[in-house]
Amino acid sequence: MIRFLKSIFNFIFPIKGKNNHITGRLRLIGKVYIRGNNNTIICNSKSVWGGVKIKIFGNNNTLIIHSGVVMKKGVIWFEDSGNLIEIGEHTTIEGAELAVAEENTTLKIGNDCMLSSDIRIATTDSHSVTDITGTKRLNSAKDVNIGNHVWIGNGVKINKGVIIGDNSVIAGYSVMTKSCPPNTICAGIPAQIKKYNINWTRKRF
Numbered sequence: 001m002i003r004f005l006k007s008i009f010n011f012i013f014p015i016k017g018k019n020n021h022i023t024g025r026l027r028l029i030g031k032v033y034i035r036g037n038n039n040t041i042i043c044n045s046k047s048v049w050g051g052v053k054i055k056i057f058g059n060n061n062t063l064i065i066h067s068g069v070v071m072k073k074g075v076i077w078f079e080d081s082g083n084l085i086e087i088g089e090h091t092t093i094e095g096a097e098l099a100v101a102e103e104n105t106t107l108k109i110g111n112d113c114m115l116s117s118d119i120r121i122a123t124t125d126s127h128s129v130t131d132i133t134g135t136k137r138l139n140s141a142k143d144v145n146i147g148n149h150v151w152i153g154n155g156v157k158i159n160k161g162v163i164i165g166d167n168s169v170i171a172g173y174s175v176m177t178k179s180c181p182p183n184t185i186c187a188g189i190p191a192q193i194k195k196y197n198i199n200w201t202r203k204r205f
Helices: 002-012
Strands: 021-024 031-035 040-043 047-057 062-065 070-079 084-087 096-100 106-109 119-122 144-146 185-188 191-195
Touching: 040 047, 047 062, 062 070, 070 084, 084 096, 096 106, 106 119, 119 144
Parallel strands: 021 040, 031 047, 040 062, 047 070, 062 084, 070 096, 084 106, 096 119, 106 144
Antiparallel strands: 185 191
């Protein structure tokens, strides 16, 4: 019986490596794949749905999902080592790909954010752009930080190094290549500030 339960656990949560720790509400996580050592997943939310896949390929990575988070579908992706993804309290995500794929980068989403569907946020370009000699890399990874109470529309792409200030709105299908100050609306490809001194609410009135 113990052997049977272990095989079921490895089928649902295929984990290969040493000292990997998963705490919280495991039964609500869709799929967890880990290939590496000393990785940590802390899930304090009751509403991370089965359509969410968590994939970790590397060592010493950390995922923190705080209480009240609702994530319906998407992928949370780690590559390499020493990376952090943190999703703040009461943030809702309809569908997103969140990716940290280089050493020691951080992707943070604040409290009470509202993310629509088909969103991609990444700290890296994944592949290298170099100078003409091929010896110096020109596109190193950079952290992404999304503040509190930020509304991100459908189809938005947020590139490495972007900081989005509190209470801001990112219009649908925008591509964020630069940071956005607090209390602004940003829109376009690439996104630009369209309006200042705004706030938003989930309520309709």
